[in-house]
Amino acid sequence: MASIALKNVVKKYGKGKQELQVIHGVNADIADREFIVIVGPSGCGKSTLLRMVAGLEEISGGEISIGGRVVNQLEPAERDIAMVFQNYALYPHMSVFDNMAYGLKIRKMPVDEIRTRVDKAAKILELGHLLDRKPRQLSGGQRQRVAMGRAIVRQPQVFLFDEPLSNLDAKLRAQTRLEIQKLHRELGITSLFVTHDQVEAMTLAQRMLVMNAGVMEQFGTPEEVYHRPASTFVASFIGSPP
Numbered sequence: 616m617a618s619i620a621l622k623n624v625v626k627k628y629g630k631g632k633q634e635l636q637v638i639h640g641v642n643a644d645i646a647d648r649e650f651i652v653i654v655g656p657s658g659c660g661k662s663t664l665l666r667m668v669a670g671l672e673e674i675s676g677g678e679i680s681i682g683g684r685v686v687n688q689l690e691p692a693e694r695d696i697a698m699v700f701q702n703y704a705l706y707p708h709m710s711v712f713d714n715m716a717y718g719l720k721i722r723k724m725p726v727d728e729i730r731t732r733v734d735k736a737a738k739i740l741e742l743g744h745l746l747d748r749k750p751r752q753l754s755g756g757q758r759q760r761v762a763m764g765r766a767i768v769r770q771p772q773v774f775l776f777d778e779p780l781s782n783l784d785a786k787l788r789a790q791t792r793l794e795i796q797k798l799h800r801e802l803g804i805t806s807l808f809v810t811h812d813q814v815e816a817m818t819l820a821q822r823m824l825v826m827n828a829g830v831m832e833q834f835g836t837p838e839e840v841y842h843r844p845a846s847t848f849v850a851s852f853i854g855s856p857p
């Protein structure tokens with residue numbers, strides 16, 4: 616389990632005349648076990664911020680710590696994070712069990728430890744009866760749960776979600792949202808969840824980080840953000856009318 620600290624985090628893409636700053640000094644202290652939603656319009660820098668925490672994108676300035684350890688220079692595999700994307704790809708020829716176990720097998724984990732972890736994840740995600748099936752024999756929601764299972768079995772310190780629900784229809788989105796909440800209740804893993812959807816943010820967040828054009832406009836509970844928006848942007852994007 617881990618806290619996350621963002622200290623004056625900056626991101627610039629490109630070089631020289633092509634240089635474009637897309638994240639302008641974001642500061643946030645996230646507690647161990649907290650569920651944080653990063654919300655803002657398309658192009659505001661949400662994925663970039665998340666990818667820097669994951670180590671998939673280099674940080675141009677500032678500092679990111681996970682569990683009190685500065686991770687700026689660490690490879691993704693060294694950061695103890697698991698990421699759930701919008702476009703999850705399962706291995707079509709592998710069973711549900713093997714899809715969930717794959718990341719552990721390549722780490723050469725003992726077989727009985729793998730079995731224990733997959734069984735535990737399958738229980739939480741109600742996939743226990745489906746472990747022998749192939750992805751094509753599953754519903755969309757079940758496939759989404761297998762994708763989450765793959766992240767859970769790694770027992771990461773931090774979960775990163777980049778709009779994992781945006782390709783789902785409304786019913787499945789609501790259902791998966793409940794599953795993510797249940798998952799967080801049961802495992803208590805510190806989570807950063809990116810979405811452009813205000814309702815999704817208000818529903819899921821313990822605290823929300825509202826972004827606009829690379830700037831953090833507000834960081835607070837849904838109640839604070841709704842009732843006491845810190846800027847006219849936040850008021851029009853989320854808050855109650857002035």
Ligand code: ADP
Binds near residue numbers: 628658661663
């Ligand atoms: P969001 O996830 O909020 O939609 P992104 O983080 O994807 O926003 O993008 C933020 C800004 O950075 C956008 O202006 C986007 O065009 C730009 N951007 C994203 N990735 C790259 C990249 N690899 N190279 C150059 N610009 C990028």
Ligand code: MG
Binds near residue numbers: 661662663
């Ligand atoms: Mg994005």
